[in-house]
Amino acid sequence: MPAAKSRKPYELFYWPGIPGRGEYVRLALEEAGAPYVDVAREREGGMDEMMALMEAEGTKHPAFAPPFLRDGRVVVGQVAAILFYLGPRLRLAPKSEVAALWTHQIELTITDFVAEAHDVHHPVGVGLYYEDQKKEAARRAEEFRGQRIPKFLDWFELVMEANGATKEKPHLVGRSLTYADLSLFHTVGGLKHAFPKAMGRLMKNRPLVSSLHSKVGKRPKIAAYMKSGRRQPFGDGIFRHYSELDR
Known part of the structure; x- marks a missing residue:
């Protein structure tokens, strides 16, 4: 702590x-x-x-x-x-009501993205084991890799472009870090763990999202946390790596 x-x-x-x-x-x-x-x-x-x-x-x-x-x-x-x-x-949100609501909207979109990532390996039901729905998961993964991940990443890239973000200052809202930046950082990290091949290709054409992920990970408190015992590794959670689902 x-x-x-x-x-x-x-x-x-x-x-x-x-x-x-x-x-x-x-x-x-x-x-x-x-x-x-x-x-x-x-x-x-x-x-x-x-x-x-x-x-x-x-x-x-x-x-x-x-x-x-x-x-x-x-x-x-x-x-x-x-x-x-x-x-x-925590001083991780804009002060204006409009900008704060926009940050919340972005976070809700990240929530949708995360739910879709989870449902790749549990497309039939959360109460079933992955092994009970592998065929359906393979079909879901194909669409997620080919259609859904690109669509979400393109939207976040567009949001940052509209915000005037640069590779040096890649923020989703305003000119300073918000909780939405932190959430996108974690989501991209989770997807890189779950779909390393697909994300390796997709991130090449999303320079602002890629820069956000890199720079947030280097922030002193985040970097220290990532190296600490408080940080739990990806595993049997939302972002799971099954090699057969990553092409």
Whole structure:
């Protein structure tokens, strides 16, 4: 956990063992140097506490699923909503209402992208093993690699071009880092893990997205986090590598 500041730590609730969707929240907290507790990983009885909150014990606003964040009496779930809440508090969101809403819209689009990436290896049902749906996954992967990844990457490239971004300052919104930049960084990293061959080809023609991924990874606090024990490797989560799905 980062060095504590003069505030009560945020409490992040997510499944231990995988970066998953919780990683989008962790990256924002890490970049801001905000104190936080990864409850299920770090606190004794944390899993029981998380499950109780999901069953409405101790809150009127139970989360459907992790991740969710507790900040005093405030409990908020869903990655985009959590980051919308944290953005201004961590100075990772624009101050103007219009720009803040635009950042939120970009984050929601990233959420769609992430959901499609997950559904490549679970196209029939999340309750089934990958081995039970390999044929369908192969068909889904072909479309995802050939149509969906390029479409999303092109949109992010277009957004940055419209923002006046450059390779030296590749931002999605404004002239400084936002939580949307951090989320795109993680998504690109996840896709590079899951589809190294396809992403190797696709990133060559998306210079601004490529530069964003490179520069965010070199930010001091993000680079330190990536090398730390707090950073969990990709594995059996959203971004999974199956060689037969990567062409």
